[in-house]
Amino acid sequence: MIRTKFKPVLFMSALMALSPAAFALDGAELYKTKTCLTCHGKDGKTTIMPSYPKIAGQNEAYALQQMKDIKSGARANGMSAAMKGIMHLVTDEEMEALAKYLSTLQP
Numbered sequence: 001m002i003r004t005k006f007k008p009v010l011f012m013s014a015l016m017a018l019s020p021a022a023f024a025l026d027g028a029e030l031y032k033t034k035t036c037l038t039c040h041g042k043d044g045k046t047t048i049m050p051s052y053p054k055i056a057g058q059n060e061a062y063a064l065q066q067m068k069d070i071k072s073g074a075r076a077n078g079m080s081a082a083m084k085g086i087m088h089l090v091t092d093e094e095m096e097a098l099a100k101y102l103s104t105l106q107p
């Protein structure tokens with residue numbers, strides 16, 4: 001299981017302390033379980049590659065649309081391929097929760 005790589009308990013308790021609302025908790029959980037943090041960083045801004053986008057504090061509607069477009073292939077530049085590989089694991093409802101969560105992070 002991928003969870004074992006990331007000290008999930010410590011990570012979750014840190015996020016829960018910061019997240020006031022239920023939807024944010026859900027998005028925080030998804031951000032970890034869907035492996036977003038491996039590329040974008042656990043804070044959404046410490047990216048694994050300098051060229052990967054910081055997404056902490058991103059506008060919710062924009063982030064949601066980008067995720068949908070990367071999943072569908074509508075957004076398909078050179079770097080989108082890296083993320084597209086995992087997007088079959090993420091539903092529309094999960095993308096909504098993730099976009100909400102990202103918008104609550106400190107940019």
Ligand code: HEC
Nearest residue numbers: 034035036039052053055063066077079080082083086098
């Ligand atoms: C394998 C690495 C990788 C993973 C895993 C990954 N991403 Fe990405 N993500 C990227 C890259 C690279 C881009 C930039 C794509 C491009 O240039 O079109 C990106 C773009 C984005 C964007 C658009 C940013 C912008 O400013 O337009 C959002 C939002 C996003 N990712 C959220 C997520 C979420 C949420 C997850 C987990 C479900 C996730 N990503 C998983 C690598 C990844």
